[in-house]
Amino acid sequence: MKIRSMELFQVPPRWLFLKVTTDEGLTGWGEPVVEGRADTVKTAVEEMSDYLLGKEIRIEDMFQTLYRGGFYRGGPILTSAISGIEQALWDIKGKALGVPVYELMGGPVRERMPVYVWIGGDRASTAAQDAREKVEAGYKAVKMNGTEEMAFIDSYRKVDEAVARMAAIREAVGYEIGVGVDFHGRVHKTMANILIKELEPFRPMFIEEPVLPENNEALAEIKRVSRIPIATGERMYTRWGFKQLLASGNVDIIQPDLCHAGGIWEVRKIAAMAETYDIAVAPHCxxxxxxxxxxxxxxxxxxxxxxxxxxxxxxxxxxxxMLDYLADPGVFGYSDGAVALPSAPGLGIEMNEEKIRAAAKQGHRWRNPVWRTKDGVVAEW
Structure with missing residues (x-):
């Protein structure tokens, strides 16, 4: 079974879809994108197609070819392009064999997978109200952004506001609901230490990206400040990128993104590495x-x-x-805060190709917002 064609669709709100078709007529779908850099990743996929078109589908060999064969490797653009391609190839492989992808990786280990839902938006102004509504809808866990932009050393007012939001959420939904707090890399280590200590009485499910991944050495100091589980990894790529973090013992939950870190099989390898260090996995998505x-x-x-x-x-x-591009919007079937074990082959979804093609004519030019502190310095978003 050989790859006959690869077609890309840039669709609102900020996504890039890839359709791979084989010479036997089977199709697979992947999502190769970096948010705000969809055109760049699209070009990378098109360049990589020269190594794939007309070739037999051998997923591991194709990963090795795309990752190692280009001489320069890693990073968000190249690895995200590989990730979307790899997803599509697994989709095809599963469909060809008539089984879900998880059956090709050892079979299921659970019947239900808990999910969480976002609340509050970028500045989390409506977080408590949103949390109450999501819990009433059946979710058992939520996540919000912890704070707005922060300078290296910033006002305790922002700390107090973040703590007040968390207190309001706990008052609204109690302590049985998981509440993740995403620092989004916006907080520098000094302020992160202060914030985490103040949030500890409200028992967050985890603190996400308390510092930027390029400052992961600061996690050791943060771990000394608090016992709240620390999560990070959405901006890290491949098992080599996670190696030192896992060995450091300074993280409790890793969050590789299957659209950025290298695809399904690569993240399965990362998860296996994490398991040897007794570390949990919560994929970024x-x-x-x-x-x-x-x-x-x-x-x-x-x-x-x-x-x-x-x-x-x-x-x-x-x-x-998210559901707008699916042929069956009910395929994920959230119930009681979890998704049931899927049984359809491949990735388990069918795309609404007619709607995708229509949306691709509109396309998008989504860009990350640029935030600044009061004195005009660019801040982390």
Missing amino acids: PLGPIALAASLQLDFCTPNAFIQEQSLGIHYNQGTD
Whole structure:
């Protein structure tokens, strides 16, 4: 079975879909994208297609070819291009054999996968109200951004506001609901230490990206300050990128993104590495339906995966939501805060290609917002 064609669709709100077709007529879908750099990743996929068109589908060999054969390797653009291609190839492989992808990776280890839902938006102004509504809808876990932009040393007012939001959420939904707090790399280590200590009485499910990944050495100091689980990894790529972090003992939960870190099989390898260090996995996934489908295939065959991010209703998805491009919007079937074990072959979804083609004519030019501190210095978003 050989790859006959590769077709890309840039669709709102900020996604890039890839359709791979074989000479036998089977199709597979992947999501190769970096948010805000879709055109760049699209070009990378087109360049990589020269190594793939007309070739037999051998997923590991193709990963090695694309990752190592280009001489320069790693980073968000190249690895995200590989990730989307790899997802599509697994989709085809599963369909060809008539089984879900998780069956090709050892079979299921669970019957249900818990998910969490975003609340509050970038500045989390409505977090408590949103949390109450999501819990009433059946979710058992939520996540919010912890704070707005922060300078290296910033006002205690911002600390107090972040703590007040968390207190309001706990008052609204109690302590049985998991509440993840995403620092989004916006907080520098000094302020992160202060914030985490103040948030500790409210028992967050985890603190995410308390510092930027390039400052992961600061996690050792943060771990000394508090026992709140530390999560990070959405901006890290391949097993080599996670190697030192896992060995450091300074992280409790890793969050590789299957659209950025190298694809399904690569993240399964990363998860296996994490398991040897007794570290949990919660795949990052604020993207589209293919990304979520791939993540769930991983979750169901990965014993240390404990919760799954998903983008339904997320504040980035203005005008278009995750289910809009699916032939069957009910395929994920959230119930009681979890997704049931899927049984359809491949990634377990069918795309609404007619709608995708129509949306691709509109396209998008989504860009990350640029935030600044009061004195005009560019801040982390």
